[in-house]
Amino acid sequence: xxxxxxxxxxxxxxxxxxxxxxxxxxxxxxxxxxxxxxxxxxxxxxxxxxxxxxxxxxxxxxxxxxxxxxxxxxxxxxxxxxxxxxxxxxxxxxxxxxxxxxxxxxxxxxxxxxxxxxxxxxxxxxxxxxxxxxxxxxxxxxxxxxxxxxxxxxxxxxxxxxxxxxxxxxxxxxxxxxxxxxxxxxxxxxxxxxxxxxxxxxxxxxxxxxxxxxxxxxxxxxxxxxxxxxxxxxxxxxxxxxxxxxxxxxxxxxxxxxxxxxxxxxxxxxxxxxxxxxxxxxxxxxxxxxxxx
Amino acid sequence: xxxxxxxxxxxxxxxxxxxxxxxxxxxxxxxxxxxxxxxxxxxxxxxxxxxxxxxxxxxxxxxxxxxxxxxxxxxxxxxxxxxxxxxxxxxxxxxxxxxxxxxxxxxxxxxxxxxxxxxxxxxxxxxxxxxxxxxxxxxxxxxxxxxxxxxxxxxxxxxxxxxxxxxxxxxxxxxxxxxxxxxxxxxxxxxxxxxxxxxxxxxxxxxxxxxxxxxxxxxxxxxxxxxxxxxxxxxxxxxxxxxxxxxxxxxxxxxxxxxxxxxxxxxxxxxxxxxxxxxxxxxxxxxxxxxxxxxxxxxxxxxxxxxxxxxxxxxxxxxxxxxxxxxxxxxxxxxxxxxxxxxxxxxxxxxxxxxxxxxxxxxxxxxxxxxxxxxxxxxxxxxxxxxxxxxxxxxxxxxxxxxxxxxxxxxxxxxxxxxxxxxxxxxxxxxxxxxxxxxxxxxxxxxxxxxxxxxxxx
Numbered sequence: 205x206x207x208x209x210x211x212x213x214x215x216x217x218x219x220x221x222x223x224x225x226x227x228x229x230x231x232x233x234x235x236x237x238x239x240x241x242x243x244x245x246x247x248x249x250x251x252x253x254x255x256x257x258x259x260x261x262x263x264x265x266x267x268x269x270x271x272x273x274x275x276x277x278x279x280x281x282x283x284x285x286x287x288x289x290x291x292x293x294x295x296x297x298x299x300x301x302x303x304x305x306x307x308x309x310x311x312x313x314x315x316x317x318x319x320x321x322x323x324x325x326x327x328x329x330x331x332x333x334x335x336x337x338x339x340x341x342x343x344x345x346x347x348x349x350x351x352x353x354x355x356x357x358x359x360x361x362x363x364x365x366x367x368x369x370x371x372x373x374x375x376x377x378x379x380x381x382x383x384x385x386x387x388x389x390x391x392x393x394x395x396x397x398x399x400x401x402x403x404x405x406x407x408x409x410x411x412x413x414x415x416x417x418x419x420x421x422x423x424x425x426x427x428x429x430x431x432x433x434x435x436x437x438x439x440x441x442x443x444x445x446x447x448x449x450x451x452x453x454x455x456x457x458x459x460x461x462x463x464x465x466x467x468x469x470x471x472x473x474x475x476x477x478x479x480x481x482x483x484x485x486x487x488x489x490x491x492x493x494x495x496x497x
Numbered sequence: 498x499x500x501x502x503x504x505x506x507x508x509x510x511x512x513x514x515x516x517x518x519x520x521x522x523x524x525x526x527x528x529x530x531x532x533x534x535x536x537x538x539x540x541x542x543x544x545x546x547x548x549x550x551x552x553x554x555x556x557x558x559x560x561x562x563x564x565x566x567x568x569x570x571x572x573x574x575x576x577x578x579x580x581x582x583x584x585x586x587x588x589x590x591x592x593x594x595x596x597x598x599x600x601x602x603x604x605x606x607x608x609x610x611x612x613x614x615x616x617x618x619x620x621x622x623x624x625x626x627x628x629x630x631x632x633x634x635x636x637x638x639x640x641x642x643x644x645x646x647x648x649x650x651x652x653x654x655x656x657x658x659x660x661x662x663x664x665x666x667x668x669x670x671x672x673x674x675x676x677x678x679x680x681x682x683x684x685x686x687x688x689x690x691x692x693x694x695x696x697x698x699x700x701x702x703x704x705x706x707x708x709x710x711x712x713x714x715x716x717x718x719x720x721x722x723x724x725x726x727x728x729x730x731x732x733x734x735x736x737x738x739x740x741x742x743x744x745x746x747x748x749x750x751x752x753x754x755x756x757x758x759x760x761x762x763x764x765x766x767x768x769x770x771x772x773x774x775x776x777x778x779x780x781x782x783x784x785x786x787x788x789x790x791x792x793x794x795x796x797x798x799x800x801x802x803x804x805x806x807x808x809x810x811x812x813x814x815x816x817x818x819x820x821x822x823x824x825x826x827x828x829x830x831x832x833x834x835x836x837x838x839x840x841x842x843x844x845x846x847x848x849x850x851x852x853x854x855x856x857x858x859x860x861x862x863x864x865x866x867x868x869x870x871x872x873x874x875x876x877x878x879x880x881x882x883x884x885x886x887x888x889x890x891x892x893x894x895x896x897x898x899x900x901x902x903x904x905x906x907x908x909x910x911x912x913x914x915x916x917x918x919x920x921x922x923x924x925x926x927x928x929x930x931x932x933x934x935x936x937x938x939x940x941x942x943x944x945x946x947x948x949x950x951x952x953x954x955x
Binding site for chain 1: 587589595844845847848851873875906934937938940941944945948
């Protein structure tokens with residue numbers, strides 16, 4: 205009984221099967237012809253370069269993603285060093301693929317937040333009730349007394365694709381283990397507090413302040429602001445005082461006795477280490493040594 | 498009190514926030530505080546910021562020019578007091594956040610309070626004896642800007658331009674913003690000065706028709722101006738009562754209401770042959786041209802339920818908000834928020850050392866109760882798509898769509914919804930039942946867009 209049914213089924217179904225087979229074959233032939241006739245020449249180098257990139261589409265290079273950067277770099281080799289997360293490794297690989305010699309590039313750039321004021325250190329005039337974004341808080345008048353310091357609403361956190369930035373106690377803190385150096389945070393900060401710094405050492409010394417007001421004003425509004433006293437500048441010439449603010453020349457920086465003394469002499473403790481194994485910044489002295497200018 | 502003057506004209510959209518003008522509407526313009534120190538912002542207007550023309554420790558006279566710019570769209574600034582330049586430094590700015598300012602220490606002895614020029618004008622004023630060039634130069638030199646709030650340099654606005662001939666002049670006396678009464682008091686007390694200014698503006702712009710638009714909640718002002726006009730026999734100047742609705746005093750809304758014409762998005766009123774001037778600006782024009790006095794003082798309404806002596810004060814530009822509040826008897830315990838401007842479009846001020854500028858018409862001090870519990874604590878819920886913001890938007894935008902696009906950093910989407918056409922009147926935020934700060938997001942979006950398009954330093 206079952207067998208008979210199967211036989212009947214086969215009898216009625218085989219033409220349909222044949223039609224499907226015929227259709228499939230004809231489409232396959234059409235596609236085959238199309239693939240040969242309409243073939244797009246892809247530079248194998250582009251494919252190779254794409255493979256050499258980190259493929260995280262962060263956009264640090266200025267292109268829409270890794271594949272468009274690969275295409276661009278194959279055409280214009282001068283763009284080689286643009287991939288920040290790939291760094292020197294990716295640059296070397298791309299150079300190899302393109303048969304080019306590249307000069308030794310500097311150390312990879314990593315962001316440093318030029319502020320160290322946590323909630324307790326800042327002076328707040330009035331409670332901000334607006335949109336919790338730095339860019340809108342910055343547009344409003346004096347959300348906090350310091351017109352230069354970290355606002356702590358986390359525009360940089362939102363911009364970071366690698367979870368490498370967090371607001372800890374009202375201050376943006378970089379997690380250097382996760383950071384790829386793409387620079388998205390530096391572009392997002394409305395106060396330009398985040399700078400991309402060449403990390404020649406594992407930890408970099410920095411002046412974690414951007415306050416350009418005079419020492420007295422800075423002192424009155426922030427416990428850990430640079431007062432421009434010039435004690436660091438007297439120790440070593442890698443520091444310079446511009447507009448009441450100490451600046452560290454990152455190109456010249458190296459850790460030696462002079463820089464260590466400069467750091468320890470800083471009355472407000474604004475010279476700190478930032479990096480993978482950076483020690484905790486020291487608390488500023490309650491009564492700072494009288495600054496001699 | 499209420500007469501039967503009813504405005505016929507209006508625009509689509511808008512809201513009716515509580516007016517609260519009775520706090521200060523009956524208090525005449527008084528002399529403001531005698532200041533010890535003023536901070537004159539170098540950027541008080543739309544356009545290029547001024548460069549200081551004085552140095553530290555220079556002595557300055559009242560009315561002396563202390564900042565100027567070569568740029569066409571700009572207006573010089575002047576010292577309101579006799580004194581000495583203390584410093585040129587960054588100061589809090591109510592709109593720009595922080596900006597360069599010239600800080601002047603006033604002479605303690607030699608500083609008589611500046612009297613308003615309103616007594617010098619009578620109904621028989623004739624603008625015929627001033628030439629167009631003379632008027633233009635006087636207005637530019639006096640540093641006049643739109644005193645209604647936007648601060649567009651008046652000289653640029655009214656200068657004859659053969660490419661964009663002007664036909665209609667609208668004098669904006671709407672004052673639709675709640676609480677503020679400075680323009681109302683000016684209309685009542687400086688009536689002849691305003692009309693003199695209107696005549697001068699009419700002459701310099703070459704406009705055939707002049708409309709003075711006043712909201713119908715100010716019948717006394719309408720009467721006063723009608724009377725003053727009737728005496729001087731001007732048939733081409735008409736007083737038009739318009740409906741009381743916020744934002745009736747917006748330039749584009751007023752043109753729609755009075756002329757039933759629309760200025761296209763991104764366009765300016767001269768494109769359709771219209772010039773709109775605020776009444777305070779008109780009064781300043783008269784003072785600048787006739788008395789040759791620069792814009793150094795303005796009427797500021799200090800108001801709100803949390804201030805001891807609300808009133809309208811003729812104040813030196815550069816006086817700090819704190820000083821002005823102190824002069825008015827200080828703030829009471831209930832005060833929760835200090836706003837430069839009115840409650841709808843004003844900007845909250847955190848730093849009371851912020852000086853008032855040419856565009857600060859009012860200082861409003863609100864209590865927690867007025868702000869509302871939900872708004873005060875920032876309690877927000879999700880958008881329920883009720884469309885109230887769309888209904889009230891005077892520019893026919895979709896605020897909720899723009900706000901969501903900005904929130905998710907989709908600037909191209911926001912741009913396609915005409916983010917830049919927003920006049921930031923605040924109607925959408927006011928009516929939103931979910932308490933979403935729609936105007937805030939749109940403002941943020943404008944900054945983000947400027948940054949992305951590199952119109953602003955990164």
